[in-house]
Amino acid sequence: MRSDRRRRSCVQEVKTANRQQTLYKPNISRKRWQKVWRNWQLYLFIAPAFLYFLIFHYGPMYGIQIAFKNYNPVRGVFGSPWVGFDHFVRFFESYYFWDLMWNTLAISLYELAVGFPIPIILALAFNELKHKRFKKLVQTVTYAPHFISVVVMVGMVIAFLSPSTGILIRFVEWMGIDAPSFLTSPAWFKTVYVLSGVWQSAGWGTIIYLAALSGVDPGLHEAAIIDGANRLQRIRHINIPVLVPTMTILLILNMGSLLGVGFEKILLMQNPLNMESSDVISTFVYRSGLENAQYSFSTAVGLFNSVINAFLLVTVNQIVRKTSENSLW
Known part of the structure; x- marks a missing residue:
C-alpha cells in the first residue's frame, strides 16, 4: 500500500511539474517578444547587417555541395551527379x-x-x-x-x-x-x-x-x-x-x-x-x-x-x- 501511494504521489508530482512547464514556456516566449517590441529600434538598426550576412554569406553556402559533385551548369546544383571526395583526392x-x-x-x-x-x-x-x-x-x-x-x-x-x-x-x-x-x-x-x-x-x-x-x-x-x-x-x-x-x-x-x-x-x-x-x-x-x-x-x-x-x-x-x-x- 505504501509503495502504491508513493508511486501515485510521484506521478502526480511529475504531472504538476509538466503542467507548470507548459504554462511557463508561453510566458517566457511572450516576455521575449515584449522585449523585442520594446527595443524595436535597435533590432531595426542591426537588420541591414543581419540581412547582409544572411543573404551574401550564409545563403550561398548551399553551393558547397558541388565540391562533392561533378557540377554541370545545364543540370544545375541538385541535378549534377555525386562523386564524393574525388576532387579532394585529385588535388x-x-x-x-x-x-x-x-x-x-x-x-x-x-x-x-x-x-x-x-x-x-x-x-x-x-x-x-x-x-x-x-x-x-x-x-x-x-x-x-x-x-x-x-x-x-x-x-x-x-x-x-x-x-x-x-x-x-x-x-x-x-x-x-x-x-x-x-x-x-x-x-x-x-x-x-x-x-x-x-x-x-x-x-x-x-x-x-x-x-x-x-x-x-x-x-x-x-x-x-x-x-x-x-x-x-x-x-x-x-x-x-x-x-x-x-x-x-x-x-x-x-x-x-x-x-x-x-x-x-x-x-x-x-x-x-x-x-x-x-x-x-x-x-x-x-x-x-x-x-x-x-x-x-x-x-x-x-x-x-x-x-x-x-x-x-x-x-x-x-x-x-x-x-x-x-x-x-
Missing part, C-alpha cells in the same frame, strides 16, 4: 599541391612575422611622443596608405620597382649596387609582397593598440617614476602587459586566416616569371574556377582551404584559453 595527389601549400604558408608566416610586431612597436613609440603636432603628422603619414586601393597600391609598387623608371631602382644603383629584378625574380616576390602590405596596413593596425594604451592609468606611470623606473622599464612592465589581451585576440584571428592569402594583390603582382613563388591556393582557385571552368574542383580546393583555416582558428583559440584568460570564446 592532394597533384604535383602542384605541395608547391601551393608552401607558397601560401611561406607568405602567410612571413607576413605574420614581419607585419604583426610592427604595429605594436609603432603604437608604443607614438604613445611616448610628447609633441602633439608631430605625433598627429606621423600618425597621418603612417595610416594614410590604408585608404589606398589594392590596384593603386600595386601600381605604385610597379612604378617604384620598374627596371627602367623605378625611383627605388635608381636609388639602389646610385649607391653602387646592382639592383635585382624585384618584379620578375621569384626570390624577391614574397619580400616585395609582404613589405608593401606592411607599409599599407601597419599604421591602421597601430590605431587598435593606441586605443588599448589610452586605457592605461596615468597613476601607474607616476608611481613607477617615483620608484625610479626609466622609460623602457615603464614600457616593459606597464604598457606591454596592457597590450597583451589585444595582441592575443589579433594573433588568434591572424592564425585563423593563415591560409587565407587574398588573391587580388597577388594576382596583380603575378607574372609568368615569378609564378614559381607567387602561385598560392587562392590564385589557383581563381584560375581553376573562372578561367578553366572547373567549378567543382575549384570549390573543393576552396573548401579545403576554409576548413583548414577554421581548424586553426579553433585550435589556437583552445590553446590560448587553456594557457591564459584571453580568447575569442
